[in-house]
Amino acid sequence: MADPNSATAASPTMDSARYGLLLRAWLARSAPRAAEGAYCGWRDAATGDHSFPYPEITGYMLTFASYCRWQPAEVSEPECASRWLTSILADGRIDCRPDKPTPAVYLFDLGMIAQGLLRYGTYREDAELIESGLKLVQAIRQALPHGGEPLAPIIGAHRLPPTWSTAGTAHLLKLLLPLLTAARLGDEASLPAAHRLITAVGTPFAPDRTPEVITCPGADVVSLHAACYAAEGLWAFGTGADDTESAVLARRITRWVWGHQLAGGGFPGFIRRDGSPAGGPQSDVLAQAIRLAHLTQAQVDGLDRAVDALTASAAVDGEGIGIVYSPGSAARHLNTWASMFAAQALDLHEIAGHRIDWPDLV
Numbered sequence: 001m002a003d004p005n006s007a008t009a010a011s012p013t014m015d016s017a018r019y020g021l022l023l024r025a026w027l028a029r030s031a032p033r034a035a036e037g038a039y040c041g042w043r044d045a046a047t048g049d050h051s052f053p054y055p056e057i058t059g060y061m062l063t064f065a066s067y068c069r070w071q072p073a074e075v076s077e078p079e080c081a082s083r084w085l086t087s088i089l090a091d092g093r094i095d096c097r098p099d100k101p102t103p104a105v106y107l108f109d110l111g112m113i114a115q116g117l118l119r120y121g122t123y124r125e126d127a128e129l130i131e132s133g134l135k136l137v138q139a140i141r142q143a144l145p146h147g148g149e150p151l152a153p154i155i156g157a158h159r160l161p162p163t164w165s166t167a168g169t170a171h172l173l174k175l176l177l178p179l180l181t182a183a184r185l186g187d188e189a190s191l192p193a194a195h196r197l198i199t200a201v202g203t204p205f206a207p208d209r210t211p212e213v214i215t216c217p218g219a220d221v222v223s224l225h226a227a228c229y230a231a232e233g234l235w236a237f238g239t240g241a242d243d244t245e246s247a248v249l250a251r252r253i254t255r256w257v258w259g260h261q262l263a264g265g266g267f268p269g270f271i272r273r274d275g276s277p278a279g280g281p282q283s284d285v286l287a288q289a290i291r292l293a294h295l296t297q298a299q300v301d302g303l304d305r306a307v308d309a310l311t312a313s314a315a316v317d318g319e320g321i322g323i324v325y326s327p328g329s330a331a332r333h334l335n336t337w338a339s340m341f342a343a344q345a346l347d348l349h350e351i352a353g354h355r356i357d358w359p360d361l362v
Contacts, residue, residue, distance in 0.1 A: 019311050020346035022320040023339050024068060028075045030318025031061070031336050037080035042325060042333040045315060056109040057336050058085055059116030060362050064340045066123040067360035082120055085113060086132045094139075105155040106165065107143055108229075110136050111175040118181045119359050130185065137182040140175060141193040144200060151200035164215040164223040170204040171215065171226035172197065173233035180240045181359050194237065198246070204230045205253050211273050212256055221270040221278045224257055228288035231257070235295050236358040251296040257289050258300040265302065265309030266327065283313045283323050287341035294348035295356065307349055310342055337362075 032043035038053030039061045058081045065078035072079045088094075094105055114136035121129030143155050151169045160166040175197055182190040204227075205213050215226040231253040238247025260271050266281030267289055287310055293300045314321040315334060322334030323342045340362045347354050 019314055019321065020343055020350060023314070023323070023343040023346070024320070026317060026320030026322045026334075027061070027064065027336070027339055027343065028068075028070065028077070028319075030320060030322070031077075031339070032334070033077060033081075037077075037084040039077075039081055039336055041337065042335045043317075043322075045317065045324070045332040045334055053084075054336075055085060055088065056106075056112045059109075059113035060337055060340055062116030062120035063112075063360060064343070064362050066119045067344070067356070067362065069123075072124075078120065079124075082117065082124075082126075082129055085117060086128060089113075089132055089136070094136075104160060104166075107140060107153050107155060108165065108171055108174065110140055110155075111172075111178045114140065114178040115181060115359075118178060118185065122185070122359075133178070134182055134185070134187060137178050137187065137190060140178065141189060144193055144196050146196070151197075162216060162219065164219075164226040168214070168216040168219075168223070168226060169201045170213065171223075171229040173201055173204065173230040174236075176233040176237040176246075177359070177361065180237060184240075184359075191241070194241070198237075201230075205249060205256065207252075211271070211275070213253060221272055223270055224260060224267055224285045225269055225282065225288070227253055227257055228285060228292060231292050231296070232288070232361060235292070236361055240358045247296070250292070251298045254289070254292040254296045254298040255300065257285075258293065258298070258302070261289075261302045261306065265305035265307075266313075267306075280329065281309070281327050283310065283325055283327060283335065284338040284341055286310050286313070287323070287338055287345045291341060291345040291348060291356075294345070295361075303349075307346070310345065314342075 032040040032050035034040055034053040039058045041051040041054045041057050043050040062078055062082055114133045117129045117133030121133060145151055153172060154166060176194050179190045179194040211222050213222055213227045215223040231250045234246040234250035237243050238250055261267055262281055267285040268277035268279050269282035269285055270278040272278050290306050293303060313324050313327045315324050317334055323338040325333045325335035325338055344356060
């Protein structure tokens with residue numbers, strides 16, 4: 001394998017099933033981590049520098065470790081990461097985004113941390129992790145509207161520039177995963193809260209408006225990444241709660257996302273209100289779109305081109321391959337969450353009969 005600090009493009013002749021295995025290897029052994037055990041969002045392939053310790057991504061990794069059925073004796077990193085999460089939560093450090101100039105508690109991030117703790121805690125039969133996850137779910141429930149007031153993606157009085165993550169709500173439908181998981185663990189208040197969340201978000205997809213999906217009210221662009229999050233949460237709820245309406249809506253959003261595929265097979269991170277791409281391809285959206293096409297059983301064109309684009313965005317690094325976040329960009333950031341999304345997408349695409357149980361969706 002290549003030097004970890006100088007990633008090279010993976011072989012274009014390698015089959016995509018093999019890519020899935022090498023993505024798992026990278027995530028198990030070479031994904032960027034901080035000294036204290038947390039996972040980071042990305043590593044610069046040229047310099048070796050990595051992002052800040054990222055609680056949300058650490059939560060994702062705990063879910064992914066459960067999906068892969070990693071054992072601590074073989075892959076010990078998730079165990080250390082889970083202890084890091086419980087320690088910062090015990091200290092009251094739930095702002096989740098140390099990269100932001102104004103500390104803020106992102107509801108979405110809390111949900112992905114909660115899901116990781118609940119899923120990994122269940123997998124490892126660790127009551128402490130489950131308890132920590134349930135406490136976060138309680139905080140999420142308390143932040144949801146009760147009497148028609150607007151849903152706020154950030155807890156507390158924070159003033160941040162409006163984006164899909166600070167002012168939008170469509171992506172918050174992915175919080176249906178931790179709410180439904182908590183309900184399955186006996187938390188009786190979480191299923192009603194899931195229905196409150198769906199009501200509060202409203203209609204994320206409307207074919208008679210332009211754009212059909214709104215991820216930030218009043219914005220000139222739409223985040224396909226956030227739209228995919230919405231579809232993922234609805235798919236999970238449709239599957240886990242046997243909710244046909246949510247399942248149908250997830251499929252409709254998926255088809256809409258696929259209507260914005262680029263000629264090269266990938267997907268832009270954002271589109272303008274008229275549907276034209278705003279910026280270059282973004283690998284996390286690409287992996288999400290492939291995964292959703294399989295999960296929702298949406299009939300889409302261009303699936304093989306998308307898989308080719310995804311595998312072309314992989315780069316050899318350490319003990320496997322990581323996904324480059326912005327293919328074609330001068331900055332080659334090997335991205336942790338895009339690599340997890342890609343591993344699940346390729347599993348679904350290449351392994352006959354493979355399925356992802358909704359609690360294992362990263």
